[in-house]
Amino acid sequence: MTGQFDGKVVFISGAARGQGRSHAVRFAEEGADVIAVDLCGQLDSVAYPMATREDLDETVNLVEKTGRSIIAEQVDVRDFDRLREVVGRGVAEFGRLDFVLANAGIFPAVGPQRFDISSFVDAIDVNLKGVYFTIEAALPALLSHGEGGAIVITSSAAGFKSVSSTFDTMSHGAAGYTAAKHGVIGVMRHYAASLAEKNIRVNSVHPGGVATPMIINEAMGSLVGDQPAFGEAQQPKLSMPPMEPSEVTDAIVYFCGHSGRHLTGVALPMDGGLTLK
Incomplete structure (x- = not known):
């Protein structure tokens, strides 16, 4: 690793596993200290098992193995005051903040609960409002030192294309996920335009299916089996192995680095051509 983030601090939501854990470890390997949050709990609208406190503890272990420091707390990104509290604690400990990775998200478009209106509400609250609250x-803290910085929002290929492609694949969860992932592009552009004069860069990444527990789970497998049109609509044009979290991390490191x-x-689409017209 290059140590390009020596002396820097990164704040990451959804850091207990998957993409968030990958980001935390890589930024630490590049020299950054880490402020990490994750719900570490289950939402009724989510059909697959969500991250646990044990998952977040493993992220802590992996970051500390790099020699960097980490503050990791259980936080719901829908809780603005709690987010501020943890950021404040992290900045008090590490002295500054340079990068914000708004990564936390849920996929309430699988399982029978996807037809409950609560799935739409939770998708918007976590995947859209939670991104805004995180930033x-x-x-x-990002503004306080006057040296600029970077924000990267994790959206999805669903930021450009609906998760549901037929009447049979419609659900409240699919609608909420699609709307939220489209919406964070607007949030990104709002901040990019508004913060440019402060030398804070704001971008978003839009992966297709990434090999994490949010995608690789029994509920997703059942949906694809029951609704072949859903699975077909998510196929990239490139014949490549499933994307690994580290590949998304590479793009985020690029956005944040020199x-x-x-x-x-x-x-930035990272979907193997899935959203090509």
Whole structure:
């Protein structure tokens, strides 16, 4: 690793496993200290097992093995005051904040609960409002040192294309997920335009299916089996192995690092051509 983030601090939501854990470990390997949050609990609208406190503890273990420090707390990204509290604690400990990775998200578009209106509400609350709350909770610290920084939002290929492609694949959960992932592009552009004068760059990444527990689970397998049209609509055009979390991390490191210093307002598709017309 290059140590390009020596002396820097990153705040990551959804850090207990999957993409968030990958980001935390890689940023630590590059020299950054980490402020990490995750719900570590289950929502009724989510059919697959969500992350646990034990998962977050493993993220802590992996970051500490790099020699960097981490503060990790159980936080619901729908709780703005709690987010601010944890960011404040992290900044008091580490002295600054340089990067914000708004990564936390849920996929309430599988399982029978996807037909409950609560699945739409939870998708918007976590995947859209939670992104905004994460950034707003961190923004004062990001601005305070006057040296700029970077924000990266994790959206999805669903930011460009509906999760449901037929009448049979419609659900409240699919609608909420699609709307939220489209919505965070607007949030990204709002901040990119507004924070450019402060030299804070804001971009979003839009992966297709990534090999994490959010995608690889029994509920997703059942949906694809029951609704072949759903599975077919999620197939990339490139014949590649499933994307690994580390590949998304590579893109985020690029956005936050020296190589990405001229990039802001970019919505980066990472979907193997899934959203090509």
